[in-house]
Amino acid sequence: MLTGHQTWIFPNRPVIRSSAAVGGPYEAKGPLADDFSLLHGDLWVGQDSYEKAERKMMEEACELAIREAGMEKADIQFFLAGDLLNQITPSCFAARTVGVPFLGLYGACSTAMESLALAAQLVDSGAAQRVLCGTASHNAAIEKQFRYPTEYGSQKPPTAQWTVTGAGVAVLTHDGEGPRVTSATIGRIVDMGLSDPFNMGAAMAPAAVDTITAHMRDRAISLHDYDLIATGDLGRVGHPIAVDLLKKHNIDMPYERFTDCGILIYHPDQPQVLAGGSGCGCSATVTYGHILRRMRQGELRKVLIIATGALLSPLSFQQKESIPCIAHAVSIEFA
Amino acid sequence: MLTGHQTWIFPNRPVIRSSAAVGGPYEAKGPLADDFSLLHGDLWVGQDSYEKAERKMMEEACELAIREAGMEKADIQFFLAGDLLNQITPSCFAARTVGVPFLGLYGACSTAMESLALAAQLVDSGAAQRVLCGTASHNAAIEKQFRYPTEYGSQKPPTAQWTVTGAGVAVLTHDGEGPRVTSATIGRIVDMGLSDPFNMGAAMAPAAVDTITAHMRDRAISLHDYDLIATGDLGRVGHPIAVDLLKKHNIDMPYERFTDCGILIYHPDQPQVLAGGSGCGCSATVTYGHILRRMRQGELRKVLIIATGALLSPLSFQQKESIPCIAHAVSIEFA
Numbered sequence: 001m002l003t004g005h006q007t008w009i010f011p012n013r014p015v016i017r018s019s020a021a022v023g024g025p026y027e028a029k030g031p032l033a034d035d036f037s038l039l040h041g042d043l044w045v046g047q048d049s050y051e052k053a054e055r056k057m058m059e060e061a062c063e064l065a066i067r068e069a070g071m072e073k074a075d076i077q078f079f080l081a082g083d084l085l086n087q088i089t090p091s092c093f094a095a096r097t098v099g100v101p102f103l104g105l106y107g108a109c110s111t112a113m114e115s116l117a118l119a120a121q122l123v124d125s126g127a128a129q130r131v132l133c134g135t136a137s138h139n140a141a142i143e144k145q146f147r148y149p150t151e152y153g154s155q156k157p158p159t160a161q162w163t164v165t166g167a168g169v170a171v172l173t174h175d176g177e178g179p180r181v182t183s184a185t186i187g188r189i190v191d192m193g194l195s196d197p198f199n200m201g202a203a204m205a206p207a208a209v210d211t212i213t214a215h216m217r218d219r220a221i222s223l224h225d226y227d228l229i230a231t232g233d234l235g236r237v238g239h240p241i242a243v244d245l246l247k248k249h250n251i252d253m254p255y256e257r258f259t260d261c262g263i264l265i266y267h268p269d270q271p272q273v274l275a276g277g278s279g280c281g282c283s284a285t286v287t288y289g290h291i292l293r294r295m296r297q298g299e300l301r302k303v304l305i306i307a308t309g310a311l312l313s314p315l316s317f318q319q320k321e322s323i324p325c326i327a328h329a330v331s332i333e334f335a
Numbered sequence: 336m337l338t339g340h341q342t343w344i345f346p347n348r349p350v351i352r353s354s355a356a357v358g359g360p361y362e363a364k365g366p367l368a369d370d371f372s373l374l375h376g377d378l379w380v381g382q383d384s385y386e387k388a389e390r391k392m393m394e395e396a397c398e399l400a401i402r403e404a405g406m407e408k409a410d411i412q413f414f415l416a417g418d419l420l421n422q423i424t425p426s427c428f429a430a431r432t433v434g435v436p437f438l439g440l441y442g443a444c445s446t447a448m449e450s451l452a453l454a455a456q457l458v459d460s461g462a463a464q465r466v467l468c469g470t471a472s473h474n475a476a477i478e479k480q481f482r483y484p485t486e487y488g489s490q491k492p493p494t495a496q497w498t499v500t501g502a503g504v505a506v507l508t509h510d511g512e513g514p515r516v517t518s519a520t521i522g523r524i525v526d527m528g529l530s531d532p533f534n535m536g537a538a539m540a541p542a543a544v545d546t547i548t549a550h551m552r553d554r555a556i557s558l559h560d561y562d563l564i565a566t567g568d569l570g571r572v573g574h575p576i577a578v579d580l581l582k583k584h585n586i587d588m589p590y591e592r593f594t595d596c597g598i599l600i601y602h603p604d605q606p607q608v609l610a611g612g613s614g615c616g617c618s619a620t621v622t623y624g625h626i627l628r629r630m631r632q633g634e635l636r637k638v639l640i641i642a643t644g645a646l647l648s649p650l651s652f653q654q655k656e657s658i659p660c661i662a663h664a665v666s667i668e669f670a
Binding site: 001002005006008049051052067072077078082084085086087088089092093095096100102103104105106107112118121122125126127128131176186187188189192311312313314315316319321324326 | 336337340341343384385387412413417420421422423424427428430431434435436437438439440441442443449451456457460461462463487520521522523526535637646647649650651654656659661
């Protein structure tokens with residue numbers, strides 16, 4: 001049900017019946033390692049290309065989530081997924097393995113919440129009873145596609161973020177027990193003219209603030225209702241910019257509960273991660289692993305996840321375009 | 336409302352309030368030229384890159400459709416779009432121009448019906464009242480991305496298809512007059528092991544047949560109920576393969592009313608088009624231009640469009656993967 005301008009309220013409160021987060025070697029050394037369902041010791045995941053490794057992790061996350069829900073693949077009615085690789089091939093190949101009706105999505109790193117929002121909408125409206133949704137990213141596959149060949153060993157500025165190697169997936173159902181999706185705010189494109197792909201956090205921060213503001217307006221609620229408010233992957237550069245913008249707009253944000261998945265996933269002193277995590281797998285693994293674990297343990301009751309996405313391509317950057325950004329927010333409650 | 340395994344029935348029958356098809360120079364020489372809202376005489380569309388030309392055409396189609404619906408951009412609640420270019424940048428940049436909440440999709444050439452199916456689902460369920468949806472492709476942008484630099488002038492086998500330069504967009508509303516979307520069948524991935532990107536029609540034909548069969552099963556209807564059944568872009572090689580497969584499965588298809596958008600859009604003797612049209616813009620422009628025009632003129636009452644998509648990437652091809660294919664079907668009625 002549409003409320004306000006861009007927010008869906010879900011009166012039937014679809015249930016996140018199960019979820020799974022699969023991670024790689026950098027995530028295994030991070031502070032959230034215990035929240036992953038499965039961790040891989042190397043980037044290859046037993047495959048002969050990084051792209052296949054990403055697909056493998058997505059397939060593993062799907063299998064784990066379906067099994068945890070006590071289901072078989074055939075019980076799933078729709079699979080909603082996307083990722084950062086060209087033509088979202090890891091998602092498409094994983095969809096071949098899952099073998100159910102598939103809706104491919106692309107929202108860059110916002111795909112985690114785009115897929116959850118749409119899956120919840122389908123379940124809430126009765127268009128589905130059991131939906132699998134999720135996303136993935138792979139550090140080396142993304143580096144070679146978006147930046148430089150990994151063999152160059154090129155250096156990056158400290159504003160750059162480190163693409164998460166991981167997949168996060170959830171099974172949504174119309175009944176059963178578990179955290180419930182209560183609303184979703186679909187973001188607009190916000191483009192402040194920034195064009196530096198080594199500083200995505202700064203580019204995406206205004207989109208996050210735009211969607212947070214829309215969520216408050218449409219739902220007419222206070223952000224103090226939430227126990228945790230997490231942006232997707234603004235990182236240590238972008239998140240403070242979002243804080244500044246919120247303050248400038250006089251948004252009454254409980255800043256002590258306002259965090260970012262890209263900050264949470266790595267230790268600040270982990271080598272190479274620079275300004276923090278990014279990639280589709282960032283908010284997906286942090287939400288479906290860490291945050292949902294805390295909800296299931298009763299530590300958090302109501303959360304808002306705002307997954308941010310930078311909708312550039314290497315070619316649009318070369319053609320000197322700025323970076324169009326977007327953010328989708330989903331609220332999850334576990335009473 | 337989900338009926339059967341993978342089909343949504345839309346009891347509220349969302350209205351295609353307006354639509355627009357923008358085409359390029361090859362489409363202007365084709366038999367459907369008169370059905371386009373706007374045709375461009377050259378591939379550049381006044382831009383300095385083919386990618387920008389594709390974006391421009393998408394923006395034009397959006398503007399024309401919104402204006403034809405008697406609306407302003409601000410009246411649109413959601414924009415659902417995607418395309419074949421890496422990171423669907425033409426859609427993302429067009430979404431920046433439209434300026435409303437955006438859901439990015441990727442289904443290769445099936446995006447035309449993926450976006451229409453999801454838009455109809457949103458309107459039918461009350462999650463939106465006014466949705467813009469569509470897709471685009473550009474011959475030269477796709478050639479350089481998926482095949483060879485255009486300057487090579489490389490030759491192709493006669494099974495190859497010619498990517499349509501065009502954009503097709505529709506405005507869906509919950510009320511008003513116009514053709515109505517009555518159901519949508521979401522496809523599964525079908526991969527028969529084919530891997531030749533110069534013969535996509537053959538690879539996609541089994542996916543089209545799988546979705547047609549699912550549509551009949553889920554709706555428990557005869558295909559003879561339809562005045563026209565059109566696949567998306569199987570072309571002159573793939574469409575006869577679909578016919579063979581349907582016959583093999585004893586599907587009772589009215590073959591005289593079974594056609595393909597990739598066959599319809601060009602004259603068989605147009606230079607270069609080889610096995611026919613393809614690309615996201617193929618089924619989008621043929622549906623939103625030609626087929627809807629025929630419906631509005633009373634020539635067609637019930638149609639079924641089955642947009643097919645080949646979910647490969649240049650990299651997945653280089654890594655010797657086969658081509659996962661998909662097809663989404665949407666039924667449209669105008670009483």
